[in-house]
Amino acid sequence: MRPTVVKLGGSLIEHGALAQLLAIAERHSAVVAPGGGRFADAVREAQARLGFSDAAAHRMAILAMEQVSHLLLDRAPGFSACASRADFEASSGRPALWLPRRMASSAPLPASWDVTSDSLALWLAGALGARKLVLVKAAEAPATSVPAEWARAGLVDGHFPRLAEAFAGEIVCVGRASPEALAEAISAPFGVAA
Template sequence: MRRVVVKLGGSTAFSPEMREWIDALAASTVPLVLVPGGGPFADAVRQAQSQMAYSDRAAHFMAILAMEQMALALLETSARLAPARAIGDMEVLLEQGRIPVWLPSQMCLAATAIPQSWEATSDSLAAWLAAEIDAETLLLIKQTNAFDPRASVEDLVRAGIVDTMLPQMLAADVSLHLAGPSALASARAKLVAGQLPGVEIVSRGNAVRGAA
């Protein structure tokens, strides 16, 4: 069974739903790799940039470290979660039935094809990782239900649901699913049954994967 990359939005950080999502994901019979959003740690990078005036390039790298901070917090929520900095780590953990939680700095800081700006958030980094590990699906867990499954990826960009780089980073053979709070009630049962919560975004518009 090909694996699924799941990006857990950082906006869940201070919500009770975060723990509920982790409990659901930890029960999955589908092989998962978990990508954390930056959450409040990335927000701190944005706030400090306005005061310290450092470049978007510096902010990009700091936001990646913010994802690692979020990862460290998530790792304490379930014994099935384990840290992974490289693809080899993920392969070993998946074979053990664990859920790798990606600490992205090692891979992303060396990936020159990833734009070094706020355009590349954890959404597009998760899409990049999905292509790197030959994942079948990218599941983005959002803190909103305000998306239409009939929308194209570009429509989701325009609505501010996903970041602007996602259409370029999302490989043609990786399906995109979105799940909001309304999907949480049935999420655990679906994951136990080998299914995914949320909806599949069928329309790809003109999206093609770029150099990344």
């Protein structure tokens, strides 16, 4: 069974719709990939002040995502915590939440701010053979379905379009953290835009 990966942006941890978004992902047995939110912002700020390398910042931002995963697991204990491919295989068909530290740290991706949690979620979707990646954003959804245009508009990181070209599944972007749009995007058959 090919899963659907739902990437919840880190800013959504303070959004009023978070509980609904998690409930929808859980009901549809989705795999949730977290953003880094305020924790990743703290890494950016510390790098600007302290001057450590992008490679170190990349690893620290992955740890920020892991922190958000633990926060989400606390809010939605019905998800299986998955840190490895074996964990995902064991939870097949059930809702899962990605603990990214182990897998993302060894992903063959550039260690820079050109790769954020959006690209890492897309990499995970490819690694799991997902049928669909749904990006849930607090911002307005893009008018286009072209990832390169999303990157130009600053909605996703600069590396995302390259990964999107190689992804065999579908990529959908839901704006305004809309629970209704997320439910529709997950349920829609392959090739039918939400």
